[in-house]
Amino acid sequence: MADTKERKLPAPAVSAETQAYWDAAAQGKLLVRKCTSCGELHHYPRTICPFCFSDKTEWIEASGKGTLYSYSVMRRAPVPYAMAYVTLAEGPRMVTNIVDCDFNKLKCEQPVKVVFKPTDGGPPLPMFRPRPRRSRRPASRHAR
Numbered sequence: 695m696a697d698t699k700e701r702k703l704p705a706p707a708v709s710a711e712t713q714a715y716w717d718a719a720a721q722g723k724l725l726v727r728k729c730t731s732c733g734e735l736h737h738y739p740r741t742i743c744p745f746c747f748s749d750k751t752e753w754i755e756a757s758g759k760g761t762l763y764s765y766s767v768m769r770r771a772p773v774p775y776a777m778a779y780v781t782l783a784e785g786p787r788m789v790t791n792i793v794d795c796d797f798n799k800l801k802c803e804q805p806v807k808v809v810f811k812p813t814d815g816g817p818p819l820p821m822f823r824p825r826p827r828r829s830r831r832p833a834s835r836h837a838r
């Protein structure tokens with residue numbers, strides 16, 4: 695079945711600038727970069743703040759929660775996958791993949807949560823899967 699096939703993920707390029715990011719990913723933590731000069735957060739992490747160009751930036755751990763901003767399903771790939779923009783709860787928007795779900799049921803603005811996927815000989819990549827909304831409806835209409 696198509697959804698049991700795992701896509702081979704190439705190892706990400708790790709540089710001195712992103713070493714801490716990938717070390718955290720290996721521990722299941724998603725980091726973003728915060729600028730202590732203007733207060734803005736950004737992702738993908740860079741030492742220089744993309745908003746004010748200050749180099750006074752620091753790591754902070756993100757909650758791993760976000761919402762799906764937009765997506766595109768690559769159905770012609772050997773193993774179909776969903777490219778997506780996810781807006782993190784902390785604010786920054788990141789380019790990622792949506793995994794472990796039925797792509798036909800994806801909706802913009804739906805809640806998602808980070809999950810780390812193993813790569814070929816490198817640190818795991820942060821991707822996202824749908825997470826249930828807070829209010830749950832009863833499973834059956836006939837429940838009393």
Ligand SMILES: [Zn+2]
Pocket residue numbers: 729730731732733734743744745746747748
């Ligand atoms: Zn800044």
